[in-house]
Amino acid sequence: MNREASYARARQRWSRRTRRRNSLLSLAVVLLLTGLLYLAGRYGDEYQIRILNMVAIYITLAVSYNLINGITGQFSLEPNAFVALGAYSSALLTMTPVEKEMNFIIDPCVPWLAQVAIPFLPAVVIGGIVAAVFALLMGFPVFRVRGDYLAIVTLGFGEVIRVVANNLQTITNGPLGLKGIAAHTNLWWTWGLALLTLFVIVRLVNSSYGRALKAIRQNELAAESMGINSFRHKLLAFTLAAFFEGMAGAMLAHLITTISPMLFTFFLTFNLLIIIVLGGLGSITGSVIAAIGFAWGSELLRAVEEPINVFGWFTIPGIPGMRMVTFAVILIAAMLFWREGIMGRREFSWQWLLDTVMPGRNNGAREQ
Amino acid sequence: MTVQLFLQQLINGLGLGSLYGLIAIGYTMVYGILRLINFAHGDVMMMSTYFAFFGISMFSLPWWLAALVAMLLTALLGIAIDQGAYRPLRRAPRISALITAIGVSFFLENASLVVFGSRPRAFHRPAIFEPVWEIGSISVLSLTVYTIFITLALLVLVYIIVYRTRMGMAMRAVSRDMHTVPLMGIDLNRVIAFTFGMGSALAAVGGILWAMKYPQIEPLMGIIPGLKAFVAAVLGGIGNVFGAVLGGFILGITEIMLVAFWPELSGYRDAFAFLLLILVLLFRPTGIMGEELPE
Numbered sequence: 001m002n003r004e005a006s007y008a009r010a011r012q013r014w015s016r017r018t019r020r021r022n023s024l025l026s027l028a029v030v031l032l033l034t035g036l037l038y039l040a041g042r043y044g045d046e047y048q049i050r051i052l053n054m055v056a057i058y059i060t061l062a063v064s065y066n067l068i069n070g071i072t073g074q075f076s077l078e079p080n081a082f083v084a085l086g087a088y089s090s091a092l093l094t095m096t097p098v099e100k101e102m103n104f105i106i107d108p109c110v111p112w113l114a115q116v117a118i119p120f121l122p123a124v125v126i127g128g129i130v131a132a133v134f135a136l137l138m139g140f141p142v143f144r145v146r147g148d149y150l151a152i153v154t155l156g157f158g159e160v161i162r163v164v165a166n167n168l169q170t171i172t173n174g175p176l177g178l179k180g181i182a183a184h185t186n187l188w189w190t191w192g193l194a195l196l197t198l199f200v201i202v203r204l205v206n207s208s209y210g211r212a213l214k215a216i217r218q219n220e221l222a223a224e225s226m227g228i229n230s231f232r233h234k235l236l237a238f239t240l241a242a243f244f245e246g247m248a249g250a251m252l253a254h255l256i257t258t259i260s261p262m263l264f265t266f267f268l269t270f271n272l273l274i275i276i277v278l279g280g281l282g283s284i285t286g287s288v289i290a291a292i293g294f295a296w297g298s299e300l301l302r303a304v305e306e307p308i309n310v311f312g313w314f315t316i317p318g319i320p321g322m323r324m325v326t327f328a329v330i331l332i333a334a335m336l337f338w339r340e341g342i343m344g345r346r347e348f349s350w351q352w353l354l355d356t357v358m359p360g361r362n363n364g365a366r367e368q
Numbered sequence: 369m370t371v372q373l374f375l376q377q378l379i380n381g382l383g384l385g386s387l388y389g390l391i392a393i394g395y396t397m398v399y400g401i402l403r404l405i406n407f408a409h410g411d412v413m414m415m416s417t418y419f420a421f422f423g424i425s426m427f428s429l430p431w432w433l434a435a436l437v438a439m440l441l442t443a444l445l446g447i448a449i450d451q452g453a454y455r456p457l458r459r460a461p462r463i464s465a466l467i468t469a470i471g472v473s474f475f476l477e478n479a480s481l482v483v484f485g486s487r488p489r490a491f492h493r494p495a496i497f498e499p500v501w502e503i504g505s506i507s508v509l510s511l512t513v514y515t516i517f518i519t520l521a522l523l524v525l526v527y528i529i530v531y532r533t534r535m536g537m538a539m540r541a542v543s544r545d546m547h548t549v550p551l552m553g554i555d556l557n558r559v560i561a562f563t564f565g566m567g568s569a570l571a572a573v574g575g576i577l578w579a580m581k582y583p584q585i586e587p588l589m590g591i592i593p594g595l596k597a598f599v600a601a602v603l604g605g606i607g608n609v610f611g612a613v614l615g616g617f618i619l620g621i622t623e624i625m626l627v628a629f630w631p632e633l634s635g636y637r638d639a640f641a642f643l644l645l646i647l648v649l650l651f652r653p654t655g656i657m658g659e660e661l662p663e
Contacts, residue, residue: 075466141646145653149602151466152405153649156595156642167635270474277467321482328475335468336456 022350030195037187049187051295053255056190057248058291060197062275063284064244067201069273070282071210072237073217074147078135078154079272081161082242084264085134086127086249088165088172091181091259092116093123103178107169120184124193124250131246132239139238143231147220150238158266165261177260178253185255193251197244202284204240213237217282267324271298274327277334278341286343301326376506377628378621383512385620386519387581389613390574391597392604393526394446394567400543400607401563403462407469408449409571410594411476414587416442416572417491417579418484424492431494439572446568447561455557480587488586491579515577519613522570526609535562543607596641603648605658614656619644 040052065079092100096117100109108114118126138157142150165172172178204210215223216230224230253259275294279286304322334341391413398406419441423434453472457465497511530536538559542549550556578593579585600619604611619641627634648655 069463073461073463075463077470138646141649145649148403148405148462148466149645149649151407151470152595152598153642153645155407156599156645159592159595160639160642163636163639266474270470273467273470281463319482321478324478325475325482328471328478331471332453332468332475335464335471336453339460339464 018351025350033191033195037191041187050255051299052187053185053190053251055292055295056187056194057251057255058272058275058295059194059288060190060248060251061245061272062279062287062291063194063197063201064241064248065272066276066279066282066284066287067205067213068237068241070276070280070287071205071217072213072234073282074234074238075151076154076238077151077266077269077273078138078157078242079245080264080266080268081154081158082131082135082245083249083252083268084161084165084261085131086124086246087253087259087264088178088249089130089246090120090123090127090250091178091253092171093118093126094120094182094184094254095178095180099180102180103176104170104173106174106176109173110170113171120182120189120254124189124247127250128243128245128247131249132243135239135242136235139235143234143238147234155266158264158269162261162264165264172261175261177258177263179258181253181257181259183254183257185251190251190255193244193247197248198284198288200240200244205284209233209236214282270327270331274331274334277331280341280343280345281339282345283341283343283347285346285348286341289342298323372505373628376508377624379506379508379512379516381621381624382617383515383581383620384624385600385617386515386613387574387578387616388593388597388600388619389616390519390522390577391571391593392601392612392616393523393609394571395598396601396604396606396609396612397539397563397567399601401539401546401560402454402465404454404465404469405598406567407466407594408472408476409567410590410592410597411473411480412442412446412449412568412590413571413575413578413593414480414585414590415445415476416568416575417585417589418480419572420576420579421489421491421585431492435573435576438576439569442572442575443565443569446564446571450561450564455560477587477591484587486587488584491583491585493580493583497580511577511580515581518573518577522573523609523613526566526570529566530609535559539563592638596638599641599645599648601655602645603655605655607659608655608657611655611657618656 037052040049044052061079061083068074068076092113093116095103097115100114103109104114134157138153139150142153166175168174205213212223212228212233215226215228216233220230256263271294275290276287278294279288279290301323304326305320391409394409394412395406398404398409416438419438420431420434423429423437424431427434429437449472453468454465457468493511497509497514499510501508501510501513528536530539538549538554539562541552541554542556542559546556549559574593574597575590578589596619597616600615601612602615603618604613604615622644623637623640626640627637633640
């Protein structure tokens, strides 16, 4: 037996063992999370549960948004549009004919939609599919020519979605929006979707597709010359991101139970942009950390709009709208001075954690 | 009857298209030399209307002087945005500058909401733009006619600057090859600053005429015209100033015609420009007068 082959087999054994170890550790974390969610659902108050739900939705949105903006490096401004598409399509599908009649008081709902009522899960999936189809329709012309038009096309699309939602009275109920959507969403659904999104996107990024996406980000011309079809890969990333964003929108609609065109403004996209920038463009771990931080942090930031008392001497009156200005300043400052964000492009790995917690041990790492 | 209606709408469309064109020149020049979509451009235009507004109402300047001062201030604002927010990122990946641009845009909108308030303010329309002229059976606001002529005059001026001056030659050189230009002894940052200043001043003219047309201003007024002006720039061929104005005219006329002849579509007016952008990208990505830009 030659030496090369035996080394190769030994390496294979190592990598199989570390992979099994990593899977077990991940599974343990998921189980731990399940237990925590159970406890939170049981003992948490309404406000805490709402924030936990929002954390999960933010994670879903940020991770999928990061796939196109951070990992593929194509700047887009779409999440609010796809969230709106997912929210509206799923809400219209789950509402019963009676509920629709109560909502559509100005003009009746179109007949083909008025009689439809399907369960929550298929409605969520359809919400995702609708968003994905629109992503495909937009991505096709844009990626054919200049990727950097994607930003303006998606920004425009976000505005158009609002215009259409306001005008299509017989489908979206116009500016009145939809009220009384059944509150199907709970912690299991939102966190289930967040974990699914994480699983799919992490697997994608670590596959040959993911390496192709990163290659496109680094140098599109070089990637193409290595035989990567950048058009197809960009379109894939964009459509997949839209799919998950649409499903997150469906969750959101069934969480807050009232939606209107005003809910899906550009501000939502802006929040997500801050999350992925602060987390580190291109780092899934960073997006998750920043999403969790943001869901809490933005609550704290409400303080800037309230009156501030300086050592009891005098009071600065609260200025409404300061929160948005603060967000804008945070984004610009992060881009100028802290482009790495929390994680840069690094990712969490079990190997890294074990090496940090138990230094000196080999922890199954391959000798290099 | 229909011919008159058509001519009437044509004049209105040219008036609206001039405004898109004036704003689009700034987009097209900045994109031409930096490959940067300056998202803040529409908001810079919004700021110009407030400069003019306060010039007239607080300092009681005559309207033309207020407009000149506003042009100057807007040019300085454009240069300041470039120096403060975009210049540090010249060597960074292109996505960084785009994110900063969207941040600047959001900042201008929301800071204006805080400082100026969200309530729209009436913008004074000067007396010479007030009369309604009757030409045959067409009636036109004189502002519309002046707008078209001002736009064409400024286009000639821009042509002279871009094609007949040393600065213009430097600008065209930068749009060809940004990295070689400094080696030829040209101050790159001066060229870029000049471009931002010029584009912003033109946006100020567009903005002030816009404000006189409607005649009111509010902090979010720049978003939709900004988006549409970008579409006009792409339609005309990005990087080409004539294309920008031509694209503006085409967009303005089709938009007005669409609403005039199919009133039931008027709610979707803002969606039309977007559809046009998609169609241009599908069938003629370089636009009408554009040529392939080097990456």
